[in-house]
Amino acid sequence: MLRIERIRKNKLFMTFILFTLISSLIFGCTDFDHDPENAIHTEGESLSVHFIDVGQGDCTLFVTPKGKTILIDAGEKSASDMIINYIRGQGIHKIDVIIATHPHADHIGGMEDVIRAFDIGQIYMPRVMHTTQTFENLLLAIQEKGLKVKTAKAGVAFDIDPDIEAVMLAPNSEEYENLNDYSAVLKVTHGKNSFLITGDVEETSEKEMLASGYDLSADVLKVAHHGSSSSTTDEFLDAVNPDHAVILLGKDNDYGHPHRETIEKLRERGIPIYRTDELGNIVLTSDGQVIIFHHPSSQAKAASQIETIYIGNKKSQVFHLQNCSSLPSEHNQLKFYSRQEAVGAGYSPCGRCNP
Numbered sequence: 001m002l003r004i005e006r007i008r009k010n011k012l013f014m015t016f017i018l019f020t021l022i023s024s025l026i027f028g029c030t031d032f033d034h035d036p037e038n039a040i041h042t043e044g045e046s047l048s049v050h051f052i053d054v055g056q057g058d059c060t061l062f063v064t065p066k067g068k069t070i071l072i073d074a075g076e077k078s079a080s081d082m083i084i085n086y087i088r089g090q091g092i093h094k095i096d097v098i099i100a101t102h103p104h105a106d107h108i109g110g111m112e113d114v115i116r117a118f119d120i121g122q123i124y125m126p127r128v129m130h131t132t133q134t135f136e137n138l139l140l141a142i143q144e145k146g147l148k149v150k151t152a153k154a155g156v157a158f159d160i161d162p163d164i165e166a167v168m169l170a171p172n173s174e175e176y177e178n179l180n181d182y183s184a185v186l187k188v189t190h191g192k193n194s195f196l197i198t199g200d201v202e203e204t205s206e207k208e209m210l211a212s213g214y215d216l217s218a219d220v221l222k223v224a225h226h227g228s229s230s231s232t233t234d235e236f237l238d239a240v241n242p243d244h245a246v247i248l249l250g251k252d253n254d255y256g257h258p259h260r261e262t263i264e265k266l267r268e269r270g271i272p273i274y275r276t277d278e279l280g281n282i283v284l285t286s287d288g289q290v291i292i293f294h295h296p297s298s299q300a301k302a303a304s305q306i307e308t309i310y311i312g313n314k315k316s317q318v319f320h321l322q323n324c325s326s327l328p329s330e331h332n333q334l335k336f337y338s339r340q341e342a343v344g345a346g347y348s349p350c351g352r353c354n355p
């Protein structure tokens with residue numbers, strides 16, 4: 001008994017020493033190092049956003065108009081091969097910015113393999129340790145690659161492509177009780193379109209973001225914490241005021257995600273919901289004016305392919321064809337990219353244009 005206890009203590013001590021060593025080696029400065037040498041230039045003006053279906057977990061990839069890449073989270077370890085294949089399938093060899101929102105396994109599990117598989121520009125993590133093998137493995141992969149972790153915190157901005165703005169809105173504090181509240185939150189703006197990727201932030205961080213004075217509004221919200229009721233407070237949702245909500249989660253997950261309360265909050269506001277457990281990978285493109293949702297198995301679809309767009313009236317909750325003579329005024333308009341989506345959001349078809 002004593003011996004076991006001692007061995008365990010020794011192991012804990014060794015783990016602590018290892019963390020301290022590795023973290024002192026790799027946690028470096030927070031400045032942005034510009035690295036124009038490795039820029040990938042691709043044709044086209046589109047920003048694409050890929051919500052990769054990793055089952056229960058998060059993985060979001062941005063590919064900017066200039067072909068720069070930002071990867072936010074990388075699911076569980078079991079998803080890493082699929083993620084690597086998906087990213088390679090986009091013709092990507094370098095990830096310019098990796099953000100590990102927080103050290104839970106459903107966000108960082110696949111990251112060590114991703115880091116080994118690609119050329120990596122920079123990696124950002126919130127300044128918090130986690131005593132799990134998964135976290136330790138990630139730190140080792142970072143160290144092996146000779147990378148230095150930069151601190152994810154509110155105000156960090158990425159100057160990777162003049163066509164987009166990317167800025168972190170959280171974390172705003174040094175310490176939290178709940179690991180989820182350490183989540184890095186990224187807002188990406190491309191012309192008129194904006195996207196808010198929230199990791200697993202909960203009420204505490206949401207309140208801080210509300211108090212921070214940042215412009216939280218976004219067209220597309222990656223709903224925090226897989227649609228858990230401990231996130232997405234009414235105040236936060238009203239400040240973001242999204243036109244579309246995306247939830248990343250696995251089918252029949254152990255947590256009952258998404259929680260009914262969150263779904264109801266979104267429905268009450270007439271916000272259409274896109275779920276990876278129902279749709280698989282969800283891919284959006286932005287030309288700076290319009291956001292196009294590409295439906296499942298649509299990864300193969302050309303980014304320029306325009307789908308039928310339906311116009312919803314936020315006030316009357318009626319939806320129309322784009323050429324209907326009784327369209328609502330612009331500020332009351334909400335775009336839907338399929339009939340099913342409009343009906344799913346509780347909208348009824350217009351009697352005049354019969355969409």
Ligand SMILES: [Zn+2]
Pocket residue numbers: 102104179180200
């Ligand atoms: Zn988490």
Ligand SMILES: [Zn+2]
Pocket residue numbers: 057058104106107200225226
């Ligand atoms: Zn999570």
